[in-house]
Amino acid sequence: MTDSSPPDLGRPRPFAHYDRRGYRTVGVEEGYAEWSRIYSDFDRRFDLDLFEASTLLRERLPGAAVVDLGCGTGRIGEHARGRGARSVVGVDRSSHMLEGARLRGEYDELALGDMCITRLEAKRFDGVLTSMSLCHVEDLPEFYAEARRLVRDEGWLCIVDFHPFFLFQGIPSHFSHPDTGEHIAVHNFIHGLGDHFGAARRAGFEVVELEERYVTDEWAEAKPAYDKFLGWPVTFMMSARVAS
Numbered sequence: 001m002t003d004s005s006p007p008d009l010g011r012p013r014p015f016a017h018y019d020r021r022g023y024r025t026v027g028v029e030e031g032y033a034e035w036s037r038i039y040s041d042f043d044r045r046f047d048l049d050l051f052e053a054s055t056l057l058r059e060r061l062p063g064a065a066v067v068d069l070g071c072g073t074g075r076i077g078e079h080a081r082g083r084g085a086r087s088v089v090g091v092d093r094s095s096h097m098l099e100g101a102r103l104r105g106e107y108d109e110l111a112l113g114d115m116c117i118t119r120l121e122a123k124r125f126d127g128v129l130t131s132m133s134l135c136h137v138e139d140l141p142e143f144y145a146e147a148r149r150l151v152r153d154e155g156w157l158c159i160v161d162f163h164p165f166f167l168f169q170g171i172p173s174h175f176s177h178p179d180t181g182e183h184i185a186v187h188n189f190i191h192g193l194g195d196h197f198g199a200a201r202r203a204g205f206e207v208v209e210l211e212e213r214y215v216t217d218e219w220a221e222a223k224p225a226y227d228k229f230l231g232w233p234v235t236f237m238m239s240a241r242v243a244s
Contacts, residue, residue, distance in 0.1 A: 012164070012190040020170030023185040028136050031186035032072070032094035035175045039073045039100065045219055047131040047160040048079055050237035053211050057239070060156055061085055064126040067150055069115035069143075070133025073100030074107065080129060081106045089125070091118050116142040122149050128157040132235075135162045135173055138189045140196065144203035151242060157205065158239040163212060164192050165233050196238055205240035212236045 032039075051057055062084030068077045071090030080088050089109045092098050098110050113119060115133060128147040137143050147157050162173060172185035193210070200207055213235040220227045 012168075012192060015167065015172060015188045015190055018168055018170040018190070019172065021172060021174070021183070021185065023172065023174055023183045025172070025185040025187055027187055028093050031175075031184060033096045034177055034184070035186070036073060036094065036096040036100055037178045038175065039097065040075070042075060042132075043223070045213065046235050047076070047237075050160045050211055050213050050235060051076075051079060051129075051131075051158065054158055054209055054237060054239050056156060056209055056241070057083065057158055060127060065089075065124070066127045066129055067091065067118075067120065067125045068107075069118070069128060069130040069147070070136075071101050071107070071110070072097045072131075072133075074102075074104040076129055076131045077101060078104050078106045089120070091115055091120070116146050118146060118150065120150060123152045123155075125150050126152060126155055128155075129159075130157075131160040132162065132173070134159060134191065134196075135167065135188050136186060140191050141199045141202060144199040144205065148203040148205060148242070153242055156239065156241040157200075158237065159196070160235055160237045162188075163233040163236045164190055166235075169232075193236065193238075200238070200240050201243075204243055206243040207238060207240045209239040210236065 063086050065087045066080055066085050068090045071077055071092045077088040077090055087108045090101050090107045091111045091113055095112055101107055101110055167190045172188050174183055174185040177184055197207055212233045215226050215229045215232050215234055220230050
């Protein structure tokens with residue numbers, strides 16, 4: 001009798017298994033309390049270029065009520081407003097990052113809390129946005145389930161995050177401390193692209209776009225330290241709509 005059970009395809013190991021940098025690693029709240037002081041300098045090539053590449057956002061963002069999960073200092077909310085969003089609500093675990101978002105003045109409401117358990121009203125929004133936050137989320141299905149709970153039946157989501165390839169190379173999300181210059185990593189979890197597809201589908205979404213951001217010649221010329229990453233996929237964008 002042959003074994004009909006599916007093969008064990010394996011899972012990513014904890015990030016420490018891949019880590020090549022050995023930076024001091026801290027939790028989300030501690031890390032972003034310091035990173036918030038310089039986070040507005042974040043390079044738009046990581047995420048805003050990918051949001052700009054989304055056909056779904058070009059069609060669905062104008063006039064939409066959106067929630068920005070893991071909103072940080074408000075870069076994405078500001079971008080959404082500039083692309084026609086009717087209203088923007090932000091959620092973040094870091095009070096320091098939220099203060100930066102509050103100063104931008106682009107949000108209708110800001111809430112301190114977990115992006116996977118927001119406690120916001122169900123089916124309140126047309127769409128969900130999140131950028132560079134899911135690498136800090138351990139339970140990916142929990143995030144997608146919460147995103148589906150928050151959007152209306154014709155709703156959508158668009159995420160940008162670090163590409164798993166980059167994390168598999170042992171390079172964590174990190175920053176240079178604004179006072180000491182020390183490189184500090186914020187605790188990461190690695191999720192494969194298939195993990196995102198599967199979790200989104202099981203939550204009731206249909207994936208419609210996947211784009212990857214590679215380090216280009218232009219980027220390496222502007223940031224010479226990136227020359228050694230030329231041609232590497234560094235971030236990705238995935239958009240989805242509620243499945244019919």
